């Protein structure tokens with residue numbers, strides 16, 4: 001790698017303070033749906049780039065599920081070559097404007113950065129976002145020249161990050177690509193789940209549009225298995241990728257869950273994001289507005305629901321059965337929720353939702369303590385007998401996780417599923433049915449955007465090889 | 481998919497017949513299934529039962545009643561207009577078998593919606609008894625069409641202005657007396673009608689299916705708003721249904737859940753009707769105060 005021009009010593013680099021992302025202030029943003037982090041300035045980005053030590057072993061790259069060429073792109077940022085940096089990232093990650101915003105960097109790239117422990121990792125996510133935004137805002141996004149058509153047709157079911165990645169990779173190889181999406185907008189969780197204040201929808205729309213311009217055919221409002229059968233798809237296409245996500249909401253199965261005012265985070269977020277319920281009544285879909293909203297769960301989804309409710313004017317309490325350190329949400333989301341005044345009722349588990357006249361009136365919880373670590377390595381929460389307590393609330397949003405939606409898979413009796421209903425695949429993301437690949441949340445269970453994209457990339461390589469009669473790629477999965 | 485409107489007419493007061501061009505859905509539809517429609521770009525997703533379809537013409541038919549904003553928007557659309565979003569067919573098809581004598585009851589939009597079931601049950605070799613329930617004579621529609629495929633058609637009106645007086649449970653003893661044994665019953669209509677009809681058939685031990693019309697959003701099993709308790713288990717009407725055993729549905733819960741968004745729906749309705757600055761400001765203010 002060529003030497004960096006700034007000539008700083010590692011010591012000098014480490015002395016530079018980590019960039020502070022400009023943000024909307026908490027009191028203002030808690031009442032609007034605009035994006036919270038405003039993005040780095042070019043000066044900030046170039047200064048932050050100087051912090052990178054250009055480590056020989058590149059631990060950051062190992063921390064990234066798709067191995068973005070991190071030190072190399074950061075070097076380009078340092079030189080002010082933002083457009084080039086964006087292009088470089090896109091060689092491994094087609095949605096940097098998205099991942100720069102939503103990746104749990106502290107457990108991925110930044111968590112493995114040499115500087116992480118002592119100085120705070122290099123702000124890889126913020127830089128990734130910066131160059132992607134720079135490229136888009138300055139119209140530097142180029143539509144690649146049309147490749148020679150291969151004459152092969154690929155169907156992709158589901159337009160989440162996983163499906164979009166497969167589409168992007170295969171259209172570049174000259175295959176004809178059709179994406180079937182059940183909803184009326186493309187993007188999967190990126191449009192129906194993650195709120196505007198975290199991921200502006202125009203960014204997702206721009207990414208989808210980029211694929212459209214390259215010739216990807218999106219068939220919205222088509223529910224595979226219902227509107228079109230798998231047999232029909234297999235007949236018409238040479239390969240199929242299933243990326244339908246894990247969208248089946250779990251409920252707690254406790255008393256009172258049927259009351260009005262109890263809803264899944266999926267319903268709440270879909271109403272708000274996809275149906276624009278937060279703009280009701282300008283948009284027709286109502287978004288219920290509690291005065292005191294209780295969100296059950298501690299993941300990203302719970303944070304998103306809580307912060308949405310906050311923006312609609314509610315007092316919001318998050319009920320989570322473990323301690324703060326165990327919250328599965330991204331650190332940044334928890335921090336933002338805290339700042340916005342959301343209350344965390346930790347080490348508490350709901351046992352009953354209280355109701356009056358068919359409507360939620362409160363919740364009864366039991367206090368928990370942490371016992372031995374469970375299979376996931378996290379200490380198991382154990383109820384403390386007799387510690388029940390109640391509080392008032394008028395809306396409960398259940399956000400305890402999601403499972404595999406069987407809508408499509410149940411129409412494919414021969415498809416191998418595991419005991420939770422997720423699709424079983426090999427190291428190239430092939431299913432047991434010929435011509436059919438799968439990846440993303442429908443294989444792994446709820447995971448992350450970048451992992452879903454990584455799975456898409458692996459499948460795309462395998463599909464491409466298969467369609468052209470090339471040998472299958474050898475396993476690319478990282479050795480643990 | 482989008483759907484061009486071919487016919488949109490009021491057949492009796494507040495029941496509209498909508499014929500849409502939808503070749504893909506028309507090819508695939510099975511009795512008991514539904515579609516989801518978004519009328520315009522700011523609209524919500526609303527479900528309607530497929531009441532007829534023609535794979536040859538590439539059209540589907542639904543009967544709908546104006547209930548709130550979305551259905552009112554539909555009434556104002558004209559042939560040639562295009563529905564913003566149309567998706568389907570959704571839901572599990574109804575179970576069609578040879579049961580013997582099948583009673584098919586419809587109320588409200590069900591007068592239209594039972595037609596494909598009647599046809600299918602007939603083709604499966606059943607004796608098919610149609611039963612229309614309506615408030616009064618002049619809102620009975622679809623009669624001639626249904627008569628083509630049923631062996632017998634009974635009409636029961638709440639005010640007794642035509643046929644039998646009352647509701648399905650009051651009509652049942654009479655029908656049983658005339659027809660002998662009924663082996664299977666299937667009802668489509670408003671929630672109240674399906675509930676009381678199920679109670680009625682339970683007394684006579686007639687296995688009964690109802691087509692649940694819960695609130696829905698996605699219609700693909702993703703949001704859970706359509707959950708109903710059947711035999712103690714939570715089911716999603718959009719993917720596990722819409723047909724369920726009418727004797728096992730927890731009706732109290734269904735009723736309670738139907739009114740989840742009444743305040744908001746009312747607000748939207750008023751808002752759409754007036755569309756004046758005053759209304760806009762008032763809504764915004766109400767919203768702030770959490771009204």
Ligand SMILES: Cc1cc2nc3c(=O)[nH]c(=O)nc-3n(C[C@H](O)[C@H](O)[C@H](O)COP(=O)(O)OP(=O)(O)OC[C@H]3O[C@@H](n4cnc5c(N)ncnc54)[C@H](O)[C@@H]3O)c2cc1C
Pocket residue numbers: 102103104157158159160161162163180181182183187188189190193194222223224225243244245246247269300301304330405407408439440441442446447448449450452700
């Ligand atoms: C609220 C929320 C917040 C999250 N926050 C983060 C975060 O901050 N960072 C992060 O990394 N991850 C986050 N995640 C997780 C991440 O979004 C998912 O892991 C990722 O989106 C999975 O991608 P996917 O492509 O597998 O599926 P999805 O994004 O779920 O997309 C699947 C698509 O398939 C469609 N579909 C389903 N069935 C059919 C069918 N039969 N026919 C046609 N189409 C069908 C669906 O409508 C959907 O559009 C979050 C998830 C949620 C719900």
Ligand SMILES: Cc1cc2nc3c(=O)[nH]c(=O)nc-3n(C[C@H](O)[C@H](O)[C@H](O)COP(=O)(O)OP(=O)(O)OC[C@H]3O[C@@H](n4cnc5c(N)ncnc54)[C@H](O)[C@@H]3O)c2cc1C
Pocket residue numbers: 514526527528529530542543544545546547548549550551552589593692693694695696722738739740741742745746749
């Ligand atoms: C599977 C299924 C099939 C259906 N088939 C038909 C049909 O063929 N013809 C027809 O006219 N209607 C049918 N419905 C009901 C129809 O979807 C609602 O009438 C419609 O959504 C009302 O929308 P709106 O915006 O006009 O009224 P809203 O403003 O949303 O509601 C007005 C009133 O109607 C009630 N309501 C809202 N949604 C529903 C609903 N899904 N079911 C019952 N009541 C509701 C509300 O509680 C409120 O009191 C069906 C519903 C389902 C779930």
Ligand code: SF4
Pocket residue numbers: 063064065066067068070093099100103105108109110124125128450
């Ligand atoms: S894709 Fe995610 S994990 Fe990889 S470098 Fe970018 S922000 Fe980090």
Ligand code: SF4
Pocket residue numbers: 051052053054055058059060061070071112113114115122124
């Ligand atoms: S680990 Fe951190 S400092 Fe080292 S190359 Fe990666 S980003 Fe730069």
Ligand code: FES
Pocket residue numbers: 695696697698699700701702703704705706707716717718719
């Ligand atoms: S309508 Fe959303 S799960 Fe049934």
